Amino acid sequence: MDSTRTQTVTDTEPDFPWGRAPYPVLVADAAGVLVRLNDAAQVLLPAARPGSRLADLVPAWLAEADQAVRLAGPRSTPSRIPASGAIGTRRFEAHASTRDDGMVAWWLVDDTDRQLTREALHMERERTAFLAKASSALLSSLNLARCMDITAQLAAENLADAALAIAPARDRWLPVVSCVRGGTPTAGKEAISPDDVPGLGEALRGFPPVPSRWIDPSLAPPWMIPEGFGPIKAMVITPLPGHGVPAGALVLLRKEGSAAFTEEEEVFARLFAARSGAAMSAARLYAEQTAITDVLMRELLPPALHHVAGVHYAGGYRPSADHERIGGDFYDVHPATQQGDPTLVTLGDVCGKGLEAAVLTGKIRSTLHALLPLADDHQRMLTLLNAALLDSHHTRFATLVLASVVRDGHRVQVRLTSAGHPKPLIIRTDGTVEEADTRGTLVGVLPEVRARTTTVTLAPGESCVLYTDGITEAKGGPLGDTLFGEQRLVRALSGCAGMPAEGIVEHVQMLVSQWLGNRRHDDMAVVTISAPRTHHLNAVDGRTRGRYTS
Amino acid sequence: MTTFPPSLHLTTVTAEDSVRIEITGDLDYDNAGLLLNEVTARLGARPRPGDLRLHCAGVGAIDSTGLSVLLMIGRRTAAAGTRLHLDERPAMMDRLLDLTGTLEYFTAMTTAAAPHTAAEGPATT
Numbered sequence: 001m002d003s004t005r006t007q008t009v010t011d012t013e014p015d016f017p018w019g020r021a022p023y024p025v026l027v028a029d030a031a032g033v034l035v036r037l038n039d040a041a042q043v044l045l046p047a048a049r050p051g052s053r054l055a056d057l058v059p060a061w062l063a064e065a066d067q068a069v070r071l072a073g074p075r076s077t078p079s080r081i082p083a084s085g086a087i088g089t090r091r092f093e094a095h096a097s098t099r100d101d102g103m104v105a106w107w108l109v110d111d112t113d114r115q116l117t118r119e120a121l122h123m124e125r126e127r128t129a130f131l132a133k134a135s136s137a138l139l140s141s142l143n144l145a146r147c148m149d150i151t152a153q154l155a156a157e158n159l160a161d162a163a164l165a166i167a168p169a170r171d172r173w174l175p176v177v178s179c180v181r182g183g184t185p186t187a188g189k190e191a192i193s194p195d196d197v198p199g200l201g202e203a204l205r206g207f208p209p210v211p212s213r214w215i216d217p218s219l220a221p222p223w224m225i226p227e228g229f230g231p232i233k234a235m236v237i238t239p240l241p242g243h244g245v246p247a248g249a250l251v252l253l254r255k256e257g258s259a260a261f262t263e264e265e266e267v268f269a270r271l272f273a274a275r276s277g278a279a280m281s282a283a284r285l286y287a288e289q290t291a292i293t294d295v296l297m298r299e300l301l302p303p304a305l306h307h308v309a310g311v312h313y314a315g316g317y318r319p320s321a322d323h324e325r326i327g328g329d330f331y332d333v334h335p336a337t338q339q340g341d342p343t344l345v346t347l348g349d350v351c352g353k354g355l356e357a358a359v360l361t362g363k364i365r366s367t368l369h370a371l372l373p374l375a376d377d378h379q380r381m382l383t384l385l386n387a388a389l390l391d392s393h394h395t396r397f398a399t400l401v402l403a404s405v406v407r408d409g410h411r412v413q414v415r416l417t418s419a420g421h422p423k424p425l426i427i428r429t430d431g432t433v434e435e436a437d438t439r440g441t442l443v444g445v446l447p448e449v450r451a452r453t454t455t456v457t458l459a460p461g462e463s464c465v466l467y468t469d470g471i472t473e474a475k476g477g478p479l480g481d482t483l484f485g486e487q488r489l490v491r492a493l494s495g496c497a498g499m500p501a502e503g504i505v506e507h508v509q510m511l512v513s514q515w516l517g518n519r520r521h522d523d524m525a526v527v528t529i530s531a532p533r534t535h536h537l538n539a540v541d542g543r544t545r546g547r548y549t550s
Numbered sequence: 551m552t553t554f555p556p557s558l559h560l561t562t563v564t565a566e567d568s569v570r571i572e573i574t575g576d577l578d579y580d581n582a583g584l585l586l587n588e589v590t591a592r593l594g595a596r597p598r599p600g601d602l603r604l605h606c607a608g609v610g611a612i613d614s615t616g617l618s619v620l621l622m623i624g625r626r627t628a629a630a631g632t633r634l635h636l637d638e639r640p641a642m643m644d645r646l647l648d649l650t651g652t653l654e655y656f657t658a659m660t661t662a663a664a665p666h667t668a669a670e671g672p673a674t675t
Contacts, residue, residue, distance in 0.1 A: 351614030353579055395621040397614075399650060420650035441651030445621045450651065522613075 023109055024092075028054040030102025032066065044087055044108070061085035062094055062106070069096045069104055084111065091115045127268055130158050134272060138279035142286045145177075145187060151240070151250065151276035152179035159269050160252035160261075162226050165240070167248040167280070168204050169194065180226045190223050194249075197221055203239035203249035214261065217253075224251060234260040238273045242281025250276070293355065300330070300358050300365075302525065308335045308343050310407040312530040314501035316509045320353070320470075320523050328357030328398075329468045329523035330365055334372050341406070342413075344368075344375045347466040347527045348400025348421065356396070360444075364389070364398055378402045378417035378453050382443055389444035397444040401466050405529055412458040412531035417451045419443050422472065425465045425490065426456055427504070431497040433490045436464070458531035461498045470524035471508065476515040484515050501530035557581060557610070560588050568601040574608035577616030586619045593630045602627055607638040612646055621652065624659055634659045 016036050018025045024041035026048070028034050034054050042048065048057045055063040065083035084093040090112040097105050137150050148165040155163030156179040167175040172191055179185040195201035199215055217232035225232060234254040240247040250273050254260065261269075305313040313333050328350030335343050346368050350357045367388050371381045381402060389398070399421035405414050416424050420442030426434040440451025458464060467489070474484040492511050496504045505526050512524060558575035569592045577585060585604075592599060604623075620636070627634040636656050639647070647653035 349614070351618045353615075395618045395625060397618060397621065397650075399614075420652070422649065439649075439651060441655075445618075445625075446652070446655055 023107055026054065026058075026106040026108070028066070028104050028106070030070075032070070035103070041108070044090075059085055059087055062087070065094055065096070066104065066106070069098060070102070073098070082109075127271075130154075131271060131275060135275050135279075138276055141279075142283050144280060144283040144287050147276065147280045147283045148175070148177040148248070149179075149185040149187070151280065152177045152185045154276075155179070155250060155252060155269075155272065156181045156183070159265065159272065160236075161255045161258055162229055162253040164224060164251040164253075165248060165276070165280075166194075166200070166204065166251065167284075168246045176223075178224075178226050180229065183226075192221070192223065197224070197237075199237040200249055200251075203237050205246055214266075220253075225253070229253070229255065231256045233258055236261050236266060236269065238266075238269050240273050240277030240280055242277050243285065245281050245284070247277040247281040247284065296355070296358065296362075300362050302329075302331050303333070305333055305527070307532075308333060309339075310532070311343065311405050311412050312501040312532050313345065313527065314505045314530075315527045316505040316525070318470075318509065318513075318521075318524045320521055328352060328361045329470060329525040330361045331466070331525055331527045332365055332368070333527075334369060334375075336375075337372065342375060342404035342415070343406070344372055345403040345405055345466070345527060345529060346400060347403075347468065347525060348398050348419075349468040349470070349523070349525075350398045351396055360389075360396055360398065364400070368402075375402075375404050378404070378415065379451055382417070382419050382440065382449050382451050386443040386446070386449045390447070391444075395445045397442045399442045401438075403464065403466065403529060407531075408457075410460050410531070412462075412529070413455060414458060414464050414529060415453055415455045416464070417453040419449065419451050422467060422469055422486070425467075425493055426458070427463045427465065427493050427497055429459060429461050429497055431494045433493045458529070460531050461533045463496070463499075463501060463504055463528050463530040465493060465504065465508070466527045466529070467508070468523065468525045470522040471512055471526060474512045474516050474521050474524065476517055476519055480517070480519065484512055488515075498533075501528040504528045504530070558584050560585060562588065562592065564592075564599075567597070567599060568603060569599045570603040570605060572605040572608060574610075576610045577612040577619065579613060579615040582613075582616040582619040586622055589623050590626065593626055593632060598630055599632055601633045601635060603635045603637050605637050606640065606643055609640055609643055612643055617646060617650060617652070620656070624656060628659065633661075636660075 016027070018038050021038055022040060024044045025038045026034060026041050027036040032054050034048060034050050034052050034057065036050060037045070037048055045057055054066055061083060062085065082093045082095050084091065087108070090110055092108040093111050095107040095109065097107070134154050137154065138147055141147055141150070144167065148167060151165040152163045155165070162178065162180045164176055164178045173189040174192060174194060175187070176190050177185050177187045194204045198219055215235045215237055217235045220232055220235055232253050233256045236252045238250045238252070240250055250269070252261065252269060302315055302317045305315040307313060315331050317329060317331070329348070331345070331347040333343060333345050346365070348364065350360045350364065364385065367385050368381070371384055374381050374384070400419050401421045401424055402417045402419070403414050403424070405412060416436045416438050417440060418424070418436070418438045419440040423438060424436040426436060428434065436454055436456055438452055438454040441449045443449055456464060472484055472486050472489055475481060476484065489508070492508060493504070496507055499507070505528050508526050558573070558577065558581035561572040561574070563570045563572070571585070571588060573585065575581065589602065592602065624634055634656070644653065647656060
């Protein structure tokens with residue numbers, strides 16, 4: 001210790017007992033000339049010697065503070081906020097005490113660590129705020145493209161000079177969104193293999209997580225560098241971790257002239273990547289689910305109807321508006337495989353909602369199609385369908401109507417069987433509406449099903465209407481709580497006498513839509529079987545389609 | 551998705567060898583599961599009730615899921631050898647049971663006391 005002490009310090013002197021005090025102390029006289037300094041001050045200011053001017057020894061901020069203290073005089077109260085600034089590599093707070101004779105002693109308190117902590121806290125707060133902002137921006141969208149845009153843009157604004165969000169390739173194309181700081185994100189596709197860029201392949205496989213990689217900027221392929229960006233100083237590839245699926249990779253680029261990435265920044269980039277990765281994989285899963293639903297729905301959508309074997313058919317389907325609750329109404333028209341055999345029309349309703357109901361719908365439609373050769377015996381068809389649907393785990397059932405339709409001269413014969421379904425309605429030419437006299441048990445739950453079949457004859461211009469209870473149970477009307485009901489449907493149909501099949505379906509759909517307004521509703525399906533108003537072209541016996549004008 | 555407070559209330563009264571559940575509210579897609587849970591819990595109790603009476607006067611609306619739940623209850627009570635009674639059915643409920651051809655099934659269950667002879671519902675597919 002003695003060796004480091006300079007001769008200027010004499011800690012034995014009674015009026016300067018701070019020779020070994022841990023904080024630097026500088027004493028200057030009224031003229032601003034340094035009189036004394038202690039060991040700590042000597043270490044801090046190696047050039048300082050008693051006799052030199054304080055203003056020449058210390059940084060400007062301290063010289064100014066010294067000036068201010070001298071002007072204020074010894075009786076002034078010290079400023080509440082002490083002067084502070086850097087001396088060398090450290091930061092100090094300077095506290096002055098003034099003697100009556102104008103001597104000023106400066107006490108320097110090292111607060112470097114506090115400053116560093118404060119700066120770190122400030123930075124941490126900014127980062128937290130940024131992450132919160134990023135999260136809310138990312139979570140506001142379930143659209144993958146939008147999530148990639150947000151990721152690239154936020155990264156370019158906050159983490160680098162330019163950023164690229166890259167999603168795993170679906171085919172040979174790699175979806176890339178790039179964004180330069182201050183610019184707008186641009187989406188593109190690159191026909192490259194991710195394994196050609198060091199680190200990108202691993203990052204895109206994403207699971208198990210791999211650490212970010214500093215990449216030699218000279219290895220960056222041209223497609224990674226935004227136009228007009230210039231040479232790259234530094235480049236980092238960070239995986240975007242998803243929910244067990246790779247969400248993509250984030251590439252951060254810094255321009256020539258910017259600082260390289262610090263370890264801390266890279267850690268922070270990973271925090272950001274975790275958030276955007278979660279958002280991107282959620283968006284991706286959602287998109288996949290939507291795509292699956294779309295494909296299934298397309299498969300399950302009712303067919304477009306037209307005329308078959310001299311009989312007119314029309315169908316209308318309105319799924320429940322609620323997107324999550326895809327419904328279980330269905331209808332089909334299966335032309336006979338043999339000419340002259342009846343056409344089979346099916347319309348039904350599966351209990352429950354959503355994809356489960358829709359899947360059961362598909363099963364029923366396929367089964368009925370397969371049972372087409374047995375269509376002359378509805379009871380048997382229903383028994384077989386019931387057996388195919390029975391499941392000890394659930395009681396999901398279906399109600400349906402089977403109609404076997406065959407043209408017989410001008411007339412149309414319809415054999416109808418209801419399996420627990422609302423009875424078909426027949427519109428006569430004079431406007432009377434009759435209920436078909438058929439009833440039966442629903443299918444899919446009970447060990448046995450029983451059904452009574454009825455046959456109705458449609459004269460030219462007459463129609464048979466099959467519908468699901470979504471129509472009659474549509475809640476609406478002036479007060480919004482009344483069911484559309486069978487009576488109202490019968491009245492509406494009575495006004496449809498003589499109308500073509502499409503017209504009847506549209507009329508019913510329109511009335512129910514008006515009734516509903518914007519209210520929630522179940523699936524609604526209507527099918528009309530109409531005997532066309534035709535003229536027999538000739539009296540020759542025959543059953544080819546060309547025999548009728550319809 | 552918005553969640554609504556359940557619009558179905560069940561009051562269970564246990565007597566000697568029988569359980570009575572009063573149903574107030576809708577037996578529909580959103581709520582019917584509550585009834586099934588309640589019944590399943592009661593059927594699991596020892597001693598097993600000989601009669602299960604569902605008091606239906608307070609049933610507001612019943613949809614296809616509600617009917618499906620009643621059918622499941624029918625299957626479970628049959629398997630447990632408990633007689634199921636659907637008491638004081640409102641007209642709307644009768645219409646639905648009639649339309650779907652299940653009224654006979656449920657009325658048959660009331661009389662057919664089938665302890666221990668009850669088959670496990672329909673065959674497993």
